[in-house]
Amino acid sequence: MTFRRMDQMSKRPVRKTGLVKMAAAVAGLSAGLFACGAAFAEKPMAVIPKETIYPGTVIEASQLQEVEVTNPNLTGDYAHRTDEVAGKITSRTLLAGRVIIVTALRDPYVVERGKAVRIVYSNGPLTITAGGAPLENAAVGDLIRVRNTDSGIIVQGTVMQDGTIQVVTK
The missing domain is CATH 2.30.30.760 (SH3 type barrels.)
Structure with a gap:
């Protein structure tokens, strides 16, 4: 095993070997597959209420609808699936046709104040x-x-x- 100084290594011309050519081909192929995969990726889904739901109401699956997100600028922590929302209780008014923000939901109370x-x-x-x-x-x-x-x-x-x-x- 021989060791060479780095300053000598930088003066030598770099030869393209078969390994370097193959690495470049694999990188190009994977970039192409990634671009293709992005085109066929599923569009994000959001859960919206079919009707206005008031605070303190237990949300049922029949009150919800899953829709495809068409606004690319929609950000935030909104519900993507119905099972994330069904059975929860809302702490805010949820308007029909608007996305449901996850922070507006809570689990039902198991213990109530003053009850034994x-x-x-x-x-x-x-x-x-x-x-x-x-x-x-x-x-x-x-x-x-x-x-x-x-x-x-x-x-x-x-x-x-x-x-x-x-x-x-x-």
Whole structure:
């Protein structure tokens, strides 16, 4: 194995070998395929409501329509598929024929403020349960404050799928 100084390498003329020619051909071919693929790519889709949907309403799939996006300047985080929107609750008025911005949607509340819930504390084999009253509305996975109805102490916990609150230790 021999090593040469870089200044000597730059003075020598570069010869095109078969490998260099093949690399150039592959690069040209892949660029052509990429351009062809872009022409046949699917156009983006957007979800629009068929009718005006008011805040607090659970959105059903029958109220929605998927349309092809014709405006190339449309940017933002809008819904692309019906399943992204169906079953969610809107926090803003959604006008018919306008794209649905994803930030205007939220998951349905599992826990409602003031309604009785079960508080669960687990630490290894020890599990303590108590009754509680949430101090705010929350969906699954939200961190909320809950007042223990027996002692009056306020604790923080995560809302679970079954509606219980898993207490977070400090």
